[in-house]
Amino acid sequence: MRISSRAISTLAVTLFISLLSPFSADASAPAKFVFTGSGYGHGVGMSQYGAKGMAMESATSAMILSHFYPGTSLLPGDDTQLIRVNVGHKQRDASLTIKSESGTVTLIRGRFLINRPVPESAVVGSYSGDITISMTSIAGKIEITRSSKLAKFSSLEPDDDWTIRWESETVVTLRTAARNYLLKYGQLNLKRVANDVGPGEMEITTTLRLGDQYLYGLGEVPSSWPEAALDAQAIAARTFALSKLPSIRKACDCHIYSTIRDQNFVGFGKESEPFYGIRWRNAVDRTRNQVIFFEGKPIQSFFFSSSGGMTQNVKDVWGGKLAYLVNRPDTWSVNVAINPRYAKWRREVSQAVMAKAFELKDLVRYQILERSITGSLLKIRGIDSEGREKILTGEQFRSRVALPSTWINLSGVTADGEPEREPPSEQVIEICLDLFRFSQQRRE
Structure with missing residues (x-):
């Protein structure tokens, strides 16, 4: 009997949800919820720790950018505006x-x-x-x-x-x-x-x-990182800024925000860092006029800290479709030696925060309804003690409860902060991911 790729994908999703979604028949609201996972940020575009890992393996900035923004071209562009x-x-x-x-x-x-x-x-x-x-x-x-x-x-x-x-x-x-x-x-x-x-x-x-003046002040990555990673960051940041021109945004009287809403601008404090500041300034100068293009225009070169092992497709996070913002392997992000802080993380979220996130009276339990091919959370349902429900997207949930990412490997719901049950083994999770990959290959 021939099994369709759709059936394989459905099986993988079902297996993931059954392994990673907590459930309880008890209608009492727990005091706290426990989440563990990997990665930090929205997951779209270039992984900064992925760039660091590739640079440590001797990849050039051009190789890093072509990996995370496939199908794009690195060309000269005017950045004197x-x-x-x-x-x-x-x-x-x-x-x-x-x-x-x-x-x-x-x-x-x-x-x-x-x-x-x-x-x-x-x-x-x-x-x-x-x-x-x-x-x-x-x-x-x-x-x-x-x-x-x-x-x-x-x-x-x-x-x-x-x-x-x-x-x-x-x-x-x-x-x-x-x-x-x-x-x-x-x-x-x-x-x-x-x-x-x-x-x-x-x-x-x-x-x-x-x-120069704007890019010198960007505090996106440590200036001590390998040169190729700094160069890739400088080029991605330059391209992102160019994509915001020429329109002034009425909401901020600006082209671009100085926060992670756009790019983290810290000012002269970045280039004046003792010893390391000159390394970032040199990266900006070394890559002068280098811009990432797709179909003749600077791309929306989104970037983020780290993923759960694979970057996100933009359609799974914000909707829409961009050919260069698709799933890309990012094993460096889950390597503790490269990303010690977010390769693995654990967070406890209070009952009050969870209830507020779902806009419910309280929260008795939740169900993970959908995950992406990368294993990141796409949809989650919250249920209160009166049976009312609310569904959030993965990004909404991450933002409202302040989780580092939507790559939630294990989640629990308890009164004492301990997980309800043992997490699935790494081998079982890998089987799920293999099923996802196999279903994608069959579609291609």
Whole structure:
């Protein structure tokens, strides 16, 4: 009898779910839930620990990129454009500090693009020494105050927009409620954002040259990593940034966010790291103008920390289809010697967090409904003590309960934090994965 690839795939899914989905006839809500798994991040595109592992095996940056973005081309591309980076999203308060040895800062009323001349009437003043400029969204405007141990300043009328510039060798510290930045390049723009209640908020952006000033400040991977991994990261980051041009996103008054929502921009602190900072700067310079293209355009070069052994197909995570964002082997991510922190992980999630994630009264149990060919979670159902149910996608669940990834190898649900039963052996899990792979080969 000939068994169809569909039947094999169904068998594999059923076996996975039966092994990895907890169940209980007890209607009481447990105190905590236990999850173990592998990997960190969404799983789409280039695995950063995969790139590190390949580099340790002497792969070049071009080999790394062609592996994780199949069918693409590495070609020269223009990266001299300016890019506007949001460094303070929906902020109420922020401050900018300059120390006496750092140079001069100029405060300008209104909004002026970088490198554009400013009329003298708009310049409030230029300041040096130990000074702090505080920015507060209040009464529908942005209020600026200046303070120093050595001088007193008069108050300023609030305004909708402000521009702050500094000399080329000046280094300033921007502090927001979310994070702090050391900034050397570019300028700051403050824009008032109205809301329905309260004093409003502001968007804080910095505008930089993409190809060097922006990329120098990306803190995506340790600068101590192998050169090929750093080069691959620099090229992927450059390509991702180019894919965000030229449109300004209204929600952030920017091309790109400074957080992992897009790319982790930390500013001058990255290249000024003791000893290692120059290695990242050299990677950016070494790969200047190198861009990943597909069908004539820079690709959406997503990347993430590490996977559960194989990267995700974009359609399984966010929907849609991109020929270069497909499943790719990534055994390096589950190698403890390469990825000691996330090759294997264990997390305990409280009853309150689980119930809130599913938007239910409480959570008695859950069922894993669907997994991808990589073994990552695609759909999960939560059930409360009154029998009500809610289904979440794997990404929704990961985000809401703060799990490192959707590669959940073992899950348990107990009152004392211990697993309900022994996990399936590695051999049994490998059988499941082999069935998945075999079914895919038959389809091809």
